[in-house]
Amino acid sequence: MTAEQALxxxxLLPGQGSQHRRMAAGLYGHEPVFTAAMDEFFDAAGPEGGPLREDWLAERPVTDIDHVTRSQPLLFAVDHAxxxxxLSWGVRPAALLGHSIGELASAALAGVFRPRDVTGLVLDRVRRLAAAPPGGMLAxxxxxxxxxxxLSGDVVVGAVNAPRQTVLAGPDGPLEKIDRTLREAGFVCRRVPSLSAFHSPVLEPACRGAAELFAAVEKRPPTVPVHSAYTAAPLTxxxxxxxAFWARQPVAPVLFWPALEGLLATGDHLLVEVGPGQGLSQLARRHPAVRRGSSAVxxxxxxxxxxxxxxxxAVAAAAAGIAEAGHRARTG
Structure with a gap:
């Protein structure tokens, strides 16, 4: 297939719930571009960068990877790297779509924020959310x-991931009660790896004041269209x-499926998930365009x-798959 014929x-950049211990760490020191991007993030993080790097690479991290102080900054850094x-392979994406913190990584990748600025914004978000009441998420x-x-007791719909995959978010007690009730009613439920009630009003007090920091940094038009999972449309x-749009993202629901539908309504695409796990890939494979084979993952x-x-x-296989689809792609 030629580049002109290629999709x-x-x-696709994943968010909370996709994190795991040593995610993508096998690439560190092996893939120079990835390594440099991670080091750039850790260096920009200042005193927090060293502990973040150490916990990321550790077999037994000091701080739980599911804690907001580790999951959020490391997900951002890994997605972005x-x-x-x-991009270093010569791939020129036509669109970006991030889930939760993945949207901030998408915006950074598209040049909306400068790397050092966005690192500060991520760390500010993390500090705020770490002070919020405990909670969780339920798929x-x-x-x-x-x-x-x-729904009751401050539990809300936190994400619409697919037509029949909804994520609830809220305080631990009410969420556990709803979990039991749903299971008794015959629904299949699974706790999402998270120690915070992302995308629920529980986090709203913690996010107050974050808009001031977003107002203080330069924001530029994206070099690539960023399809927002908060508006289900390209960023304007x-x-x-x-x-306020950026500051409220930890509170606002994630509309991943509507955003994916909007993206694929513009035409078929080769959807490449750049992040830990294959959660967004599994969701994308449910889309009719992928099921019929006109789009691919x-x-x-x-x-x-x-x-x-x-x-x-996995990276080598992905590079080969992208190249086979008609795009220049190479590792090393």
Whole structure:
């Protein structure tokens, strides 16, 4: 297939719930572009950078990877660094779509924020959320209409991931009660790896004041269209310039499936997931365009945590798949 015939590439960047111990660490020191991007993040993080790097690379991290002080900054850094790696192969994406913190990584990859500025914004978000009340998230194999009658006690729909995959978020006690009730009613439920109630009003007090920091940094038009999982549409200049839009993202629901539908409504794409796991790839494979074979999915990393060799093999296979689809792609 020639480059002219190749499907345009859209990068998918995952968020909370996809993190795991040593995610993508097998590429560190092996893929120079990825390594440089991670080091750039750790260096920009100042005194917090060293502990972040150490916990990321550790077999037994000091701080739980699911804690907001580790999951959020490391997910951002890994997503962004993997995106930089794919760009270094000569791939020129036509669109970016991030889930949760993946949207901030998408915006950074598209040049909306300068690297040092966005690192500061991520760390400020983390500090705020770390002070929020504990909570969690629950994935339910059901539509939003099916789960809505069960919602109570500050538990809300936190994400619409697919027509029959809804994520609930809220304080631990009420969320556990709804979890039991849904299971008794015959629904399949699974706790999402998170110690915070992302995308729920529980986090709203913690996010107050964050808009001031977003207002203080330069924001530029994206070099690549960024499809927002908060508006289910490409980012507009008004979105980008609005500090409250960015500051409220930890509170606002994630509309991943509507955003994916909007992206694929513009035409078929090769969807490349650049982040730990294959959660967004699995969701994308449910889309009619992928099921009928007109759009396709490639994952950069293994579906489950594994060895450094598994990380490297997955990246090599992804590069080969992207090249076979008609795009210039190479590792090393």
């Amino acid at each position: 345009p590439v859209a990068l 993997l995106g930089r790696l794919v 339910v194999a059901a539509s939003t209409a099916e789960v809505t009658p069960y 200049r008004a979105d980008i310039d609005d500090p 490639v994952s950069l990393l293994p579906a489950r945590p594994g060895s450094a060799e598994a990380d490297r093999a």
